[in-house]
Amino acid sequence: MDLGIAGRHAVVCGSSAGLGKSCALHLAQAGCSVVINGRDEAKLARTAEEMREETGAEITPIAGDVTQASVREELVGHAPVDILVNNAGGPPLADFRDLDGNAIRKGVEGNMITPIALIQLVIDGMAERGFGRIINITSSSVLMGIEKLDLSSGARAGLTGFLSGVSRQVASSGVTINNLLPGSFDTDRQDSIIAAAAERMGKSVEEIKAGRDAANPTGRIGYPGEFGAMCAFLASQYGGFIVGQNILMDGGATRMNF
Known part of the structure; x- marks a missing residue:
C-alpha cells in the first residue's frame, strides 16, 4: 500500500x-526523510547507517x-516537521511509597x-501547511494500571488527557x-524486565518468557514490526480521520469491553 507520505519529513524520538x-524504519520505508534520536551517540549512528542501507x-x-x-530545538530544526513521533522510556519499576518529589517530577518531565x-x-507549522501527524507512544498501563509502574502510568495518562482537547x-x-x-513487545527493554523478574523469582529466563507468552490471548508478545507498521499507517494519508484516539496494541491482554 502506498501510504502517500513519500517526501514528508519525520522526527522520531527514542529511535x-x-x-x-x-516506527522510524517504517516511515523511512514509506519514503520519508527521518530524524532519529537517542542518548547513545555510537548506537544511534549504527542505527542510522542500518536504516540508510535498508531503505535508501x-x-x-x-x-x-x-x-x-536545546536537543528538542535541534530535532525539529532540520526541516519543517510533517510527522512527529513522541517516544521515551518510562521511569524504572518502583513501589509508589519509595517515590520522592524529585523522582515524580523527573517522570512527569520525561x-x-x-x-x-x-x-x-x-504544531503551528503543521497547521499552516495543512498536514501533520503526531503520534505519542504511551502504554497499555494508561488504560489499566500495572503494579510498580504508577509513575509512568500517571505521567502518560496526564499526556493523554492534555492532548485530547488539543487534538480536536x-x-x-x-x-x-x-x-x-503498546503492551509487551519483543524489545531490549522487555528482555531487561524478564531478566529482573527471573532473578527476583528465582526462575530461568525461559520460564518467565513461557509464562508471559501463555498469559497473552495470542500466545505470544508483539513484534516491533507490527507496531512500526501501525505507526506508519497513522502517519499516512489514510490517517486524517483518526483523531484523539488511544490505539491499544497488546494482543488482547488488557481485558476491557470498551
Missing part, C-alpha cells in the same frame, strides 16, 4: 532501538536527551512535559494527534 526504531532514505541522527530544550513541548514547537482544536487544519499504547 535508536525498540519500538521507536521500528535520508536518515539524520541527532543524539541527546529530549528533556533538554513522559508528559517533554512531549507537549515538542508538539508546541511543530487542530483537526480541521489537517493535523491529527493520536496515541499508540
